[in-house]
Amino acid sequence: MKILLLPGGVLAALLLLILPAFYTPFAHASPSVLSEWNAPKPRHLPLLKSALQRPTSNEKQTDLWTPLDDQGWRPCDESSKPPLSLPEKSEGYLQVFLDGGLNQQRMGICDAVAVAKILNATLVIPHFEVNPVWQDSSSFMDIFDVDHFINVLKDDISIVKELPDDFSWSTREYYAIAIRATRIKMAPVHASANWYLENVSPVLQSYGYCCGFPILSPPVL
Numbered sequence: 001m002k003i004l005l006l007p008g009g010v011l012a013a014l015l016l017l018i019l020p021a022f023y024t025p026f027a028h029a030s031p032s033v034l035s036e037w038n039a040p041k042p043r044h045l046p047l048l049k050s051a052l053q054r055p056t057s058n059e060k061q062t063d064l065w066t067p068l069d070d071q072g073w074r075p076c077d078e079s080s081k082p083p084l085s086l087p088e089k090s091e092g093y094l095q096v097f098l099d100g101g102l103n104q105q106r107m108g109i110c111d112a113v114a115v116a117k118i119l120n121a122t123l124v125i126p127h128f129e130v131n132p133v134w135q136d137s138s139s140f141m142d143i144f145d146v147d148h149f150i151n152v153l154k155d156d157i158s159i160v161k162e163l164p165d166d167f168s169w170s171t172r173e174y175y176a177i178a179i180r181a182t183r184i185k186m187a188p189v190h191a192s193a194n195w196y197l198e199n200v201s202p203v204l205q206s207y208g209y210c211c212g213f214p215i216l217s218p219p220v221l
């Protein structure tokens with residue numbers, strides 16, 4: 001396992017050291033069988049020759065590294081819109097309980113971030129359900145770097161590690177035993193930002209809190 005962590009150069013050097021030692025005994029044992037190994041022949045010799053002979057002028061090299069035509073696409077960071085910033089006030093807390101495998105949970109996190117942004121909500125670090133297949137009880141903090149997550153998103157949404165004590169009633173069990181008003185109903189596929197504003201904002205405004213399981217289909221902005 002350790003060898004995989006070595007930089008490429010070190011690995012290549014190691015291989016060079018190991019390879020001759022590895023092949024020499026075989027070469028002595030049966031030179032005819034292994035002669036191909038000793039003198040590998042390029043399969044496409046004419047191609048190789050012409051490639052080596054082709055002059056590479058500086059002009060051609062410059063061409064090679066020139067960015068392709070943008071075809072009208074623009075990087076999103078060159079948007080003419082003013083940069084988004086944190087809302088003046090949070091509308092409340094958004095909590096999500098995510099099940100499924102790591103990839104599903106990752107998508108659930110992305111959805112939750114987008115929805116928190118749309119709603120001006122404060123996102124609570126997502127809660128991962130115990131995975132029923134692998135019995136994996138890893139939490140968000142076990143898998144992801146929480147401080148990094150909070151920090152990279154600090155200009156977009158507020159994130160807290162835990163709900164304030166006022167909401168300590170809001171546990172997984174609370175939602176398991178009854179239908180609760182603070183639970184967001186599943187969004188339709190391709191729900192627009194307006195769907196969230198119309199359906200989830202009122203819950204957030206009434207309770208200062210809402211919750212999704214997992215949340216929602218990806219919002220289309």
Ligand SMILES: *[C@@H]1O[C@H](CO)[C@@H](O)[C@H](O)[C@H]1NC(C)=O
Binds near residue numbers: 087088091120201
């Ligand atoms: C979110 O905050 C922005 C800026 O403070 C405000 O313009 C917008 O109306 C707010 N949206 C909601 C859903 O509260």
